Amino acid sequence: xxxxxxxxxxxxxxxxxxxxxxxxxxxxxPAAQTGPQVEFSPGPNALTAKQWAMVxxxxxxxxxxxxxxxxxxxxxxxxxxxxxxxxxxxxxIWETHFHNAFPDIPNRFISEAAESRPYLVLCNHCENPPxxxxxxxxxxxxxxxxxxxxxxxxxCIGCRFCMAACPYGSRSFNFVDPRTGLNEKEMNPKxxxxxxxxxxxCNFCAERLAVGQKPACVEVSNGAIAFGDLSDPNSEVRxxxxxxxxxxxxxxxxxxxxxxxxx
Amino acid sequence: xxxxxxxxxxxxxxxIVALLAVxxxxxxxxxxxxxxxxxxxxxxxxxxxxxxxxNFTYLVGVAAGGVMVVLPYYLHDYKAYGRxxxxxxxxxxxxxxxxxxxxxxxxxxxxxxxxxxxYPTFNSVLLYDATVLxxxxxxNLIVGWNVLQAERNGVHYAHWLKPIIYISxxxxxxxxxxxxxxxxxxxxxGFWLTxxxxxxxxxxxxxxxxxxxxxxxxxxxxxxxxxxxxxxxxSLGKTVAYAICINVFFFLCEIFVxxxxxxxxxxxxxxxxxxxxxxxxxxxxxxxxxxxLMVIGIILTVNPATRKNETTLAVGCAVIIAGTWIDKxxxxxxxxxxxxxxxEVNEYVPTxxxxxxxxxxxxxxxxxxxxxxxxxxxxxxEVRA
Numbered sequence: 001x002x003x004x005x006x007x008x009x010x011x012x013x014x015x016x017x018x019x020x021x022x023x024x025x026x027x028x029x030p031a032a033q034t035g036p037q038v039e040f041s042p043g044p045n046a047l048t049a050k051q052w053a054m055v056x057x058x059x060x061x062x063x064x065x066x067x068x069x070x071x072x073x074x075x076x077x078x079x080x081x082x083x084x085x086x087x088x089x090x091x092x093i094w095e096t097h098f099h100n101a102f103p104d105i106p107n108r109f110i111s112e113a114a115e116s117r118p119y120l121v122l123c124n125h126c127e128n129p130p131x132x133x134x135x136x137x138x139x140x141x142x143x144x145x146x147x148x149x150x151x152x153x154x155x156c157i158g159c160r161f162c163m164a165a166c167p168y169g170s171r172s173f174n175f176v177d178p179r180t181g182l183n184e185k186e187m188n189p190k191x192x193x194x195x196x197x198x199x200x201x202c203n204f205c206a207e208r209l210a211v212g213q214k215p216a217c218v219e220v221s222n223g224a225i226a227f228g229d230l231s232d233p234n235s236e237v238r239x240x241x242x243x244x245x246x247x248x249x250x251x252x253x254x255x256x257x258x259x260x261x262x263x
Numbered sequence: 264x265x266x267x268x269x270x271x272x273x274x275x276x277x278x279i280v281a282l283l284a285v286x287x288x289x290x291x292x293x294x295x296x297x298x299x300x301x302x303x304x305x306x307x308x309x310x311x312x313x314x315x316x317x318n319f320t321y322l323v324g325v326a327a328g329g330v331m332v333v334l335p336y337y338l339h340d341y342k343a344y345g346r347x348x349x350x351x352x353x354x355x356x357x358x359x360x361x362x363x364x365x366x367x368x369x370x371x372x373x374x375x376x377x378x379x380x381x382y383p384t385f386n387s388v389l390l391y392d393a394t395v396l397x398x399x400x401x402x403n404l405i406v407g408w409n410v411l412q413a414e415r416n417g418v419h420y421a422h423w424l425k426p427i428i429y430i431s432x433x434x435x436x437x438x439x440x441x442x443x444x445x446x447x448x449x450x451x452x453g454f455w456l457t458x459x460x461x462x463x464x465x466x467x468x469x470x471x472x473x474x475x476x477x478x479x480x481x482x483x484x485x486x487x488x489x490x491x492x493x494x495x496x497x498s499l500g501k502t503v504a505y506a507i508c509i510n511v512f513f514f515l516c517e518i519f520v521x522x523x524x525x526x527x528x529x530x531x532x533x534x535x536x537x538x539x540x541x542x543x544x545x546x547x548x549x550x551x552x553x554x555x556l557m558v559i560g561i562i563l564t565v566n567p568a569t570r571k572n573e574t575t576l577a578v579g580c581a582v583i584i585a586g587t588w589i590d591k592x593x594x595x596x597x598x599x600x601x602x603x604x605x606x607e608v609n610e611y612v613p614t615x616x617x618x619x620x621x622x623x624x625x626x627x628x629x630x631x632x633x634x635x636x637x638x639x640x641x642x643x644x645e646v647r648a
Contacts (some may be wrong), residue, residue, distance in 0.1 A: 086609070087307035096605060103606040106527065123603075130450050134387035137378040157378050158301075158371015161389055163311040167451020169604040175302035196300040220321065250604075250611055253450040254527025 290622010328472010
């Protein structure tokens with residue numbers, strides 16, 4: 001009896017050791033030996049870039065209604081639920097005032113036009129994202145090939161460390177089942193809905209870029225929002241950045257946001 | 264030794280059953296949270312951590328505070344503490360179990376908790392926090408259990424324990440340092456972005472932990488035949504007095520830096536807590552209560568006359584526990600998240616359900632502590648007889 005118990009404990013110990021060592025073994029073992037190599041290549045029409053960036057010409061938007069098409073198309077495309085309870089709100093892209101979008105530029109007297117305009121805010125897909133640094137499971141990560149800050153909804157443990165880390169308030173948490181905030185008839189079957197208890201945010205329409213389409217908000221903006229490769233000096237965004245004076249949100253934090261605003 | 268915990272008086276069993284009832288109620292509410300989501304709490308996309316994480320932070324401090332009896336005994340050979348080090352270690356175990364439970368109930372997808380170790384992410388402070396908290400829990404279990412067992416058998420504890428005991432001291436400091444790093448490394452959260460956050464956490468921990476130990480010692484003396492000792496309680500009282508003074512001093516340093524530099528990002532959170540911002544000021548009475556309680560605590564513990572009187576010492580310790588709890592649990596979370604990154608004020612109030620779930624976890628901690636202390640008292644009484 002006693003010896004069998006001892007044997008069991010010994011076996012359990014060895015098993016636990018093996019399990020514990022697995023990540024270490026994975027890290028040390030050369031990639032080729034861990035199994036067949038899977039290579040992902042972009043589709044034939046995919047739009048590619050080294051670092052996607054967005055330039056929003058705020059001069060083109062004068063009243064909050066002007067921003068509605070962008071917000072609506074984004075939230076419809078990605079099945080972003082609507083909740084009337086303020087605490088459960090999910091937003092990927094939304095409208096705010098100058099002083100809320102740029103609280104670090106507290107000029108008391110600024111141009112009336114600039115102050116009264118509505119401002120679109122969304123995830124900045126930072127070059128140096130604090131949310132990615134904070135995430136304990138790599139559920140949020142910066143995609144190597146094009147710099148999009150993405151979410152793996154199946155890995156997220158819902159600790160909300162990324163929400164505390166984001167200095168732009170760009171992240172939302174599914175406090176309740178998001179499907180209860182969606183109208184079944186208006187759902188987009190091409191994009192997955194989320195489950196309760198995970199964090200979500202703007203993904204720069206990674207799913208549309210993969211099939212050769214620009215982000216949904218860019219498409220409906222009538223040219224007021226430009227989208228392109230920040231690392232390509234000949235791209236549309238770099239052209240606009242050369243020609244216009246732009247600002248970014250909280251650039252003093254060193255996150256290098258990739259959403260620029262022409263004011 | 265566990266058999267010592269199943270022999271008790273009627274009131275002991277009434278206490279155990281009462282705790283089980285609270286745990287059961289909390290568990291049922293947690294099942295509700297699991298099905299409906301964290302929407303049953305008062306948290307929002309602006310205040311995305313709440314009562315759970317607030318109490319977690321506080322209890323990490325209580326766990327770390329146990330080192331204030333371990334260190335003098337093992338490093339300075341302060342013999343008097345030999346009688347109560349076990350109480351510090353077992354308090355740490357109960358506090359850490361509560362910490363783990365609070366983390367789990369705060370998670371949106373608790374069944375994925377293993378992801379933290381399956382995909383270890385070395386740039387995330389959370390991995391280190393999980394590691395040191397678990398490490399400190401096991402160290403205290405091993406040390407506490409073995410030392411108590413040795414005492415029961417009337418022998419000196421095994422020599423291999425000594426290095427583990429020494430390791431436990433930096434570990435205690437590390438658990439609260441790393442917990443502070445969860446907050447103070449985040450850009451754009453002006454209230455937390457201060458190098459003094461970890462020292463502040465430690466000073467309040469070294470006040471609150473020993474203060475709780477004083478109350479526990481007084482309680483144990485009253486209801487059992489084991490007397491933790493007058494000298495021991497007095498020494499703990501002095502530790503509390505120093506630590507609470509340092510804690511208030513650190514806080515005043517924060518106030519000076521924020522309000523002399525006049526940087527809005529740093530001032531606004533403190534203004535919100537102590538005066539209200541844009542007409543929102545739910546925290547104001549709490550924060551002033553916290554400050555008053557800590558000042559009363561300083562008066563009662565620093566003044567030799569009131570420290571030497573065990574009744575006033577107990578009052579001093581109780582107000583320090585309450586004051587530091589408001590400061591570090593409620594204030595730390597509300598102050599950090601309000602105003603939000605867009606400078607909007609959305610306040611947070613915990614719901615009854617989340618308070619009850621937290622109470623269930625506190626009851627769990629009390630149950631663990633009761634069982635462990637029952638063993639301690641049992642062994643001490645046995646040895647004396």
